[in-house]
Amino acid sequence: MPTPQQPSLIVRQKSPPNIEFPFASLSDWLIPTEQFFVRNHFPSPDIDARDWRLRVGGAVERPIELDLDSIKAMRSTTLSAVVECAGNGRVYYEPPKEGLQWQNGAVGNAAWTGVLLREILEMAGVKPTACEVLLAGADSGVVDTNKKTASPGPIAFARSLPLEKAIADSTILAYSMNEAPLTRDHGYPLRAVVGGWFGMAWVKWITDITVVEQPFLGYWQARDYFRWERNLGEPRLVPLAEMEVKAQIARPVQGAQLIAGQPYRIFGAAWSGEAPIRQVQVCTGDGRGWREGRLLETERPFAWRLWEYMWTPEEVGRYTLRCRAVDGAGSVQPELQRSDCESYAANWIIPVEVTVVPEPQTYQEEFVI
Amino acid sequence: MPTPQQPSLIVRQKSPPNIEFPFASLSDWLIPTEQFFVRNHFPSPDIDARDWRLRVGGAVERPIELDLDSIKAMRSTTLSAVVECAGNGRVYYEPPKEGLQWQNGAVGNAAWTGVLLREILEMAGVKPTACEVLLAGADSGVVDTNKKTASPGPIAFARSLPLEKAIADSTILAYSMNEAPLTRDHGYPLRAVVGGWFGMAWVKWITDITVVEQPFLGYWQARDYFRWERNLGEPRLVPLAEMEVKAQIARPVQGAQLIAGQPYRIFGAAWSGEAPIRQVQVCTGDGRGWREGRLLETERPFAWRLWEYMWTPEEVGRYTLRCRAVDGAGSVQPELQRSDCESYAANWIIPVEVTVVPEPQTYQEEFVI
Structure with a gap:
């Protein structure tokens, strides 16, 4: 229940849900799940865990398919980590920029429990030619129809991680947030937690892990969620990755x-x-x-x-x-x-x-x- | 002078000049220069050839700088080649798409004379680590201010070629078009001719050639002039290259x-x-x-x-x-x-x-x- 001390959440977009935490009400080190910001590109898929499977394929020795119980039966890891939407603070840009006008509450710190992505990859056996690990969610849709930034038809939300980050101790596949199962808006039944990286890398509702042998220039890292770096005189595109101080x-x-x-x-x-x-x-x-x-x-x-x-x-x-x-x-x-x-x-x-x-x-x- | 048999050019944009050849008037195998389509992103730079230099640097043994006379003194090559703007025919897209509404005259065939890019690269000595050759023009400006597709401040027109295409017999640096010096709108004093590739690779007013060791994801091949290829289920960005039949x-x-x-x-x-x-x-x-x-x-x-x-x-x-x-x-x-x-x-x-x-x-x- 919102009170003067505890203002209600700020709805930036109703459908799909994009909801900001009222940063002025910050009090605890962990943000409760029901107050945690939500940044979704497509409607949250309604997944029945009994039907859901995680498929691991691409440049691996043994493609595998896991159900949720097998993942929960593996050694678990808990990481308390902050996640910031890469667009947090966009409202402060001058002149204004297109996109959800996040103020400063598209960020939060929570306790995430799951398995190391590295251990899943080890089960499948990553080939020595591997370069990146592509994570794809069950959410999908069409982006910016008829605009210059339109997607080529329906696409899933999908992001790749360099192999080095994918096998780091800071990258887990989480089934739990603040000691309870993930809620639907936060990626039930399984999402990525990529410590130190902006939220776009924290793929929700993961269904497919694909090991790739070339950098993956997908929609969400080539058409969106990138920055420019100037060298050689001309800017070049670099997918967003680490958060900034x-x-x-x-x-x-x-x-x-x-x-x-x-x-x-x-x-x-x-x-x-x-x-x-x-x-x-x-x-x-x-x-x-x-x-x-x-x-x-x-x-x-x-x-x-x-x-x-x-x-x-x-x-x-x-x-x-x-x-x-x-x-x-x-x-x-x-x-x-x-x-x-x-x-x-x-x-x-x-x-x-x-x-x-x-x-x-x-x-x-x-x-x- | 336009006549019923020879309609005048079709101006798609006055400034910078973007001009279409009236394809219905096609008669000759070579399109005269004054009828040839013009596709420019920024105002055509007014270059005095006495001040102009071509700089070759990056992953080369010996960075060099050449003036126009030295280039004309090299062995010359003439290639009759067709160039089509990648946006030619955009007006036929349904639903309509943003961008200049080219009908079917953003294409032309001319005789181009210049030097093989390969011979210029050989003078500088390409290092074995080279991957691509970046060509940058003297034209520059700001693109799409405040739109989601905005450039990161002023940028030059610049495109890279894979090393294999850069050293092919079909890639020349031309100083002449249809047996006369290039006109200002066609890239005087030097432009790229990249046989078989869409026009965006045919960089005009070239001043800088930079050999790079990683694929160059610049504005003009990551934010514009690319296509999507679906594999692994999700589309990935591929810079446009070859024309299509x-x-x-x-x-x-x-x-x-x-x-x-x-x-x-x-x-x-x-x-x-x-x-x-x-x-x-x-x-x-x-x-x-x-x-x-x-x-x-x-x-x-x-x-x-x-x-x-x-x-x-x-x-x-x-x-x-x-x-x-x-x-x-x-x-x-x-x-x-x-x-x-x-x-x-x-x-x-x-x-x-x-x-x-x-x-x-x-x-x-x-x-x-």
């Missing part, structure tokens, strides 16, 4: 009123790609520059870090609050929007403007009457 | 009136990719099925073939004329539009509808009065 302020919200002389807890979350968060810095616009925020809880690989910064504004007035994260690889959140990211990976610093007002004084109120 | 009827035109009992010369051109044209067949819709057209002149690799079919319609009525080409690789022009070609490579059979009317009889006219 980013801290977001959950509270105060834009336009909030704080009280002079009273300590306020600036609070948010920070994450990056393969590297852990090292620092979150805060600038309150009071002339004292960037200062160190405090990282909460312990570091866990591929999960986000909550952080806080206690601020006592001394003077009334308008302030611009900013935060920025630094990761273990030395990447620093950029100041400004970049031109090479299509409408994705919006990780530049988003200022939050607040007003500091005088402390209410009871005797003054009495005096007025 | 195609015959077009120049005359009669749609809606023409022919006269019963009088022979009519159905006339057109046919071309394909790397393979020569073997047959053109014609169906006049008079119930006698596909019959053999006559190929004119001799076969020359990479040039088009003009063809004719003499038809004497016996009965008055409405007829649907169709032609189809077969090439030396056995490819036959398809009956129907395909779904995997984006808005390109429209080579399916386009019917031409005509009416056959009675032969005028002078005595009847006298009788009426």
